[in-house]
Amino acid sequence: MATRRGALALAAALAALIITPGGISAAHADPVKIRIGWSTMPGHLIPVLYSKPEILKYYGKSYTVEPIRFRGSSPQITAMAAGEIDMAAFGPLVLALAVTNARLDAKVVADIIQDGVGDYHSETFMVRADSGIGKVTDMKGKRVGTNAIGSASDTAMRAMFRKNNMQDKRDYTMVEVAFPNIPAMIDEKKIDLGTVLQPMSDQLLATGKYKVLFTSKDAMGPSQLVFLTANGKFLNDNRQALMDFFEDHVRAVRWFTDPKNHDEAVKIIANFMQQPPETLGYLFTKEDYFRDPFMVPNVKAIQESIDIAVDLGLAPRGIKVDPDYVDLSFVKEAQKRIEASQ
Structure with a gap:
């Protein structure tokens, strides 16, 4: 009887571990x-951030x-609404549309890239040098x-x-073109102006056949160009695993942006993009976008960009980003963990 009573007690203890939240460590649970x-490399970095397992503490364990x-930020609204993605690389207007049109429970959770911060790179809008276009008003009818x-x-x-x-439509015509195809479209005179990303921007300027008509900073000042946005329910349902994820995520970005790792980081990205490393030497320098060292997004800049978009008529109405559509607890916790380990 004592043996049976002991077996029952052991079974009860094991059951308690199984049904009690936190009873089983993340290492023994299925990873989330x-x-x-994502849409753009090397700007977004997302496809390569998890390629250095030695700097990731929790990958494959808790997540x-x-x-x-x-193709861009806006198609990710549909994917998130359909439950096909849990996080997205959104721009400010896309966040507003995700909330007001798609009625998503979307939360800004981390920085991806910021434009025109200090002496850092700002996105370029280019024309052919022989186009006769010297100022923005020359784009009428283009x-x-x-x-x-x-x-x-x-x-x-x-x-x-x-x-x-x-x-x-009144003064110019917009044509949707994938980023990689824009330079060729300008060269073939199928479009007159387009967004040209690094490293192509510097490469085209070096030929003397192209020029920058204006930059994003000229248009809007420093801005939070792209940021990581998550489904609110997904955050709530997987909070502990996501705390681990964001610690690794921030560690990975800090490794890639550390000057001492520059050559290796560029090589990893070059291999992914199937480009020679020498074409990507600008990465993580002042010729590149700014990335916050702890991936904290500029919420004020997001709000300002949304306000501009509403003024342009691109969104039916605005939103108040803070506090309704932002959750910085994950990157703040990541910062605390990383600083505590240093």
């Missing part, structure tokens, strides 16, 4: 799969990551290449045109 949308590529209507670069272009009293 995190599906993350795994599946990066999923999209064609403009945009990667996706409502994207961060699309909003910046429209803001610059608005500054010059120009409107879409």
Whole structure:
């Protein structure tokens, strides 16, 4: 009887471990799969951040990551609404549309890239040097290449045109073109102006055949160009695993942006992009976008960009980002953990 009583007690104890929250360590639970949308490399970094297992403490233990590529920020709204991704690389207008149109429970959780901060790079909008286009008003009757209507670069272009009293369809025509195809479209005169990303921006300028008509900073000042946005329910349902994920995420970004790792980091990205490393030497220098050292997004800049987008008529109404659509607890906890370990 004593043996039976002891067996029953052991069974009860094991059952308590199974049903009690936190009773089983994350190492013994199935890792949470995190599906993350992205659109641009090397800017977003998301597809390569988890390629250095030695700097990741929790990958494969409490979480795994599946990066999923999209043409731009706005197509990720549909994917998140359909439950196909858990996090997305959004621009400010896309966040507003996700909330007001798609009614998503979307939370800004981390920085990805910021534009025009201090001496750091600002997105370039280029024309052919022989186009006769020397100022924005020379774009009347011309064609403009945009990667996706409502994207961060699309909003910046429209803001610059608005500054010059120009409107879409009345004064110019917008044509959706994937980022990699924009330089060829400009060269073939199928569009007259478009967003050209690094490293192509510097490469085209070096030929003398192209020039920058304006930058995103000219249009909007320093801005939070792209940021990581998560489904609110997903955050709530997987909070502990996501605390681990964000610690690793921030550690990975800090490793890639550390000058002492520059050559190796560039090589990893070059291999992913199937480009020679020497074409990506600008990465993580002042010729690149600014990334916050602890991935804390500039919420004030997001709000300002949304306000501009509403003024441009790109969104039916605005939103108050803070506190309704932001959760910085994950990157703040990541910062505390990392600083405590140093």
